[in-house]
Amino acid sequence: MNACIAAIVCSAAKKDIRAVGLLKGFEGFVNSSAVELDEKAVSGIAGRGGTILGTSRNGALKTRLESTELRRVYESLGIDSLVVLGGGGSITAAKQIEDAGFPVVAIPCTIDNDVAGTDYTIGFDSACNHVIRMANDITDSAEALDGRVFVIETLGGDTGHIAVASAYAIGADAVLVPEMEPDLPQICGRIKAEMDVGKPYSVIVVAEGAGPAQGLVERLTEMLGRRVRVTSLGHAQRGGSPTYWDRKMARAFGEMAVDTLTSGASGTMTAMRDGEVNSVPLSVPTSGAKAFDLATYNLVNRLTDEGE
Numbered sequence: 001m002n003a004c005i006a007a008i009v010c011s012a013a014k015k016d017i018r019a020v021g022l023l024k025g026f027e028g029f030v031n032s033s034a035v036e037l038d039e040k041a042v043s044g045i046a047g048r049g050g051t052i053l054g055t056s057r058n059g060a061l062k063t064r065l066e067s068t069e070l071r072r073v074y075e076s077l078g079i080d081s082l083v084v085l086g087g088g089g090s091i092t093a094a095k096q097i098e099d100a101g102f103p104v105v106a107i108p109c110t111i112d113n114d115v116a117g118t119d120y121t122i123g124f125d126s127a128c129n130h131v132i133r134m135a136n137d138i139t140d141s142a143e144a145l146d147g148r149v150f151v152i153e154t155l156g157g158d159t160g161h162i163a164v165a166s167a168y169a170i171g172a173d174a175v176l177v178p179e180m181e182p183d184l185p186q187i188c189g190r191i192k193a194e195m196d197v198g199k200p201y202s203v204i205v206v207a208e209g210a211g212p213a214q215g216l217v218e219r220l221t222e223m224l225g226r227r228v229r230v231t232s233l234g235h236a237q238r239g240g241s242p243t244y245w246d247r248k249m250a251r252a253f254g255e256m257a258v259d260t261l262t263s264g265a266s267g268t269m270t271a272m273r274d275g276e277v278n279s280v281p282l283s284v285p286t287s288g289a290k291a292f293d294l295a296t297y298n299l300v301n302r303l304t305d306e307g308e
């Protein structure tokens with residue numbers, strides 16, 4: 001998110017536009033709690049994880065703001081347009097602001113990659129790369145510990161996008177996600193058969209929404225007849241210096257948000273679709289859930305011929 005804040009501020013500065021950052025997201029918006037952000041203020045933040053502004057984690061906009069209240073907020077902050085960075089809750093709030101007639105553009109930022117209308121949300125690549133790095137460390141160790149099964153629990157809220165993408169990238173033996181009911185006897189039967197003929201270890205990725213992974217240990221141990229160990233990656237996936245891809249997307253989305261607003265347009269979300277950066281109306285991300293990547297899920301779980 002910091003990389004995106006920096007891109008917005010620098011892009012605005014080039015157009016002689018003043019930028020302020022709202023502290024703790026929508027909390028700062030409704031309470032007019034803001035800091036001036038110029039190029040100096042954002043210098044060097046792009047490489048830092050998290051956000052210098054903080055977020056309002058529990059409820060983006062708790063109550064729908066009426067036009068008079070929004071006018072008061074825009075006027076007291078001295079702003080004429082708003083860029084909202086966040087996931088589903090924040091984007092829904094952006095849509096409410098748009099519906100009330102105030103200029104706003106949203107940028108999808110969540111490690112979960114669960115926003116409809118865009119193939120990508122900022123943070124996802126860094127989170128997946130964290131999972132991959134940790135999986136590498138675990139499998140280094142697995143090579144010396146013959147015959148074990150390693151369960152890696154990812155974040156992802158009530159979606160399995162991080163788990164599926166990471167499981168595919170590391171060549172995991174199975175992935176469990178909240179979107180799909182797993183066939184544990186089938187999965188364990190396959191893994192057990194492979195290990196019985198010499199496969200040294202196995203890795204199963206579990207999305208937090210399909211877990212808790214720790215609760216699966218007993219069943220997996222029984223079905224696999226192997227020692228099963230769990231690593232829960234937790235909030236480390238939300239931190240760390242962002243990857244090249246996240247910084248590139250943060251810059252592209254941040255610059256597009258400023259361009260959109262300065263062109264007089266509003267009510268859109270920056271998006272990446274089929275490799276192209278563009279904008280979609282806010283009605284798109286707020287009207288339904290993002291499609292689940294069933295093809296990759298099936299590949300990881302060897303449920304298609306290609307996965308054999």
Ligand code: F6P
Nearest residue numbers: 057087110111112155156157238
């Ligand atoms: O939505 C992003 C996310 O990182 C989810 O993947 C995760 O469930 C959640 O936030 C963790 O945050 P909290 O501890 O506030 O639930």
